[in-house]
Amino acid sequence: MLFNSNIVKQDGLSKKIIENVNKDDLFLYSQTSLDLVDDYEIDKASAINRKEVGINRAEIESFAEKGNFSRIISLGNGQTSDIAKYISYIKKIPHICIPSIFSTNVSFTDKSCLKEGEVKKTFQSKPPETVVIDYDLISRSNFSYHYYGLCDILSIYTALEDWKISSIDTGEHIDDFCYNIAETLIKILEKQLPIILCKSRESLDAILNLVVMSGYITNIYGSGRPESGSEHIFSKELESKIDIFHAISVSIGALIMSKLQNKNHNIIRKLVDDLGLLQEAEAGGVTRDLISSALIYANKNRDRYTVLNRADIDEKKANELISEIFEGYIFTETK
Structure with a gap:
């Protein structure tokens, strides 16, 4: 299942x-x-706040096993979509996904x-059968x-640089098709950034197209390798220590890892x-x-071969990297 999500754009459809x-x-x-939806009426018996289900796999499976439902409709973003996709996958039921922001590509991947x-x-997991893009709803965020x-x-x-490093060090195969698509997305982002920063309907369309394609690359390749490397290994560690948006942790990780890769960051x-991240x-x-x-824990807890396998990061080196990369910007003091 690669491109099986039916994307429906219709204002007001979510309500x-x-x-x-x-x-x-x-x-x-x-x-x-849900607070973004005006004057809604819902069947309380069928409505569940995702916090009541939780993000733990065993708890989700227990909840799904007890539930007698034939379709799942999700309203939300990262964790809400991840939970809904997993329930849809294990119960083999259709899923209608309604994102309220384009905060991740989770609505378009087959992973949770x-x-x-x-x-x-x-x-x-599996991608939703239908993804509803309701700009009336989305524009309220x-x-x-x-x-x-x-x-x-x-x-x-x-x-992609981590993938090349792994290919050199371990002989890991690089899929040229997925590599080239991923590389093209970076170029499109750079080219369309002025439009994206205008904060218009056209901006939202540009963001949506990029997010959709980044999700599909994961599905095509079978894993997140083309878009997930050392920066995501770092982001998981940072997110385990503080409750922040995934995008923030990834952006910090990308800056650090590009420095370790000796690339122009x-x-x-x-x-x-x-983007003000x-x-x-x-x-x-x-x-x-x-x-x-x-960063220190990410260096120890590597789940795929990346530049971190070449690095030997202790507290001294970590602090030197942080000072060099972020000096004059933020994080100059511990709160």
Whole structure:
């Protein structure tokens, strides 16, 4: 299943779908997203806040086993979509996904990021049968949140370099088709950034197209290798230490890893600065100590071959990297 999601663009459709949820459906939502819908009426018996289900795989499976539903409708983003996709996969039922922001490519991949105990892992799931793009709903979110989905494009820059490093060091095969598509997405992002920064309907369309394609690359290749490397290994560690948006942790990771890869990170820096991601990180409570700790642990907990396999990062080296990369920007003091 690579391109099986039917993307439906229709303003106002999300409210109609929500109000037509029936007793055989599971309506899984995030409260933040539901609050964006005006004057809705829902079947309380079929509506479940995703926090009641949780993000732990065993708990999700237990919940799904007890449930007697034939279709799942999700309203929300990262974790909401991950949970819904996994339930849809294990119960073999259709899934209608309604994102309220373009914060990740999760609505378009066949993987779910869930917890196994206290550790985040990636599990097989399936893409939604239908993804509803309702700009009436989406335009009510803070526009900056839509930029977050672009970090799954930004990460391609370091992920592809990690892939090349692995090919040199271990002989890992590089799929030229997926590699070239991923590389093209980076170029498209750079070219369309002025349009994206206008915060218009055209901007949303440009973001959506990039996010969709980044998700499909994962499905085509069979794993996140073309867009997920050392920067994502770092981001998992940082997210285990502080509750922040995935995009913020990935953008910090991409800056650090491009430096370790001896690549010119000015392209990443410009994109991150233009999107205001480091300012969001500082406002969210990210400190130098947290970055240092996450970097040290990421160096030990590698789940695929990347530049981290060549690095030997202790506290001294971590702090030197952070000072060099972020001096004059943020994270100059621990809060």
